[in-house]
Amino acid sequence: MATAPQIVKFPQSGITSRIVFTQGGKGGIGKTAFATMLAEWYAAQGTPHALIDMDSENKSKGSLRHFFSQARKTNVQQARGLDEFVNVLDEGSPVVVADMGAGAGEVAHRWFDSMHEQAKENGVAFTAIGLVTPDPASVASVLAWAGFLQKRVDYLIVKNSISNPSDFGYWETDAHADEFRRVFEPGVISMEYRLPEIEHEARNHGVTMQAVASRQTNIPALNRTASVWRAQAYRRNLFAEFDRVKDLLLP
Amino acid sequence: MDQRLSPELQRIFDNTPEDKPRSRLEPYRELILLWRRQGKSYRRIQALLADKCQVGIAYEPLRRFVQRRNRPRKVQPEPIAVTPVVETAAPLDQAAIPRLSLEERIAQREAIRAAHNKPSVKREETERVFEFDEANYIPVNKNYNT
Secondary structure (H helix, E strand, O other): OOOOOOOOOOOOOOOOEEEEEEOOOOOOOOHHHHHHHHHHHHHHOOOOEEEEEEOOOOOOOOOHHHHOOOOEEOOOOOOOOOOHHHHHHHHOOOEEEEEEOOOOHHHHHHHHHHHHHHHHHOOEEEEEEEEEOOOHHHHHHHHHHHHHHHHHOEEEEEEEOOOOOOOOHHHHHOHHHHHHHHHHOOEEEEEOOOOHHHHHHHHHHOOOHHHHHOOOOOOHHHHOHHHHHHHHHHHHHHHHHHHHOHHHOOO | OOOOOOHHHHHHHHHOOOOOOOOOOHHHHHHHHHHHHOOOOHHHHHHHHHHHOOOOOOHHHHHHHHHHHHOOOOOOOOOOOOOOOOOOOOOHHHHOOOOOOHHHHHHHHHHHHHHHHOOOOOOOOOOOOOOOOHHHOOOOOHHHOO
16 A cells, blocks of 8 residues: 655754765766765664665665665666665655665656755755775766756765875865865765675675674685774774764754 | 737737736636635735735735736627537537636636736756766876876
């Protein structure tokens, strides 16, 4: 039976829901790793949230749904675009985490052009997650999305250390990136380097860091004390970063 | 009546700016007339306008506004049909156009006039605060230049 939408409209600019989505530009920069940790953070503090897996590559391994079976798989290339963003709000979750696949830009931009005002009127705010790595293409991708989204969203930049040490010089010293920071004043957090044996095994088996940290897995490489402690430290450090920018992550 | 104009007259018509509403009550015309039809007094409408719409108006201008717009216009005589009546296969009662009462016509005209006077709602354009040309962008890492 169809249930009535539960979005409560506050005409006095009240935000009732927040959609947090990874900007789907460059591939392989840690979008899903980030979305997974963010979902864990919401779960850890008891914030009701819905998950949408928009990775159109339909990967059996390493997609958001591989980690969380309750994540809803959506094909953003369909005509209705990102309508699933707002459809899941009907289920009553004030927060939606959407993990976009690489190359979802065109769809997202069209959707924002036609639907953003309506969403705003209904108290829905958006946070665009831009992941930057030492790769200059990741910076270009963030800036290109900002050129489309403008001030319709809040921005959270995640400096993802995919190597150790990581040089974020393209993000930190480029003039365009500097202009982006000046105009949008994004939140900026760091995602620390993860050992490949933990990262790859977790992806391979669809195991969350929470499961590793609490020894709820029987994967040998993830069950070692060092892996467990690393997962615990990784969660603690990244959760502290999330706490720092929680205004961008909560309605 | 055929309302089509010659291209030249149409161009003049198109280039003539619309007059501003003569009364600042014009945007509230439908609301005011509905209140009157509900039997609300001018004093009560005056208070409602001030309270709900933040429009201050004296009693007399309000009364004149309502009376002028409620006055039925002269009804034009029905034009005599000059085209021969074409018999149709449809039964007479189905082919006949239902006539509107005078009150319904006035209401129709009011609705059309209100639609004309209603300010156009412009689509909100996204304010562009950041320009980025990805095609011509070469990121710079100053750490590599030192």
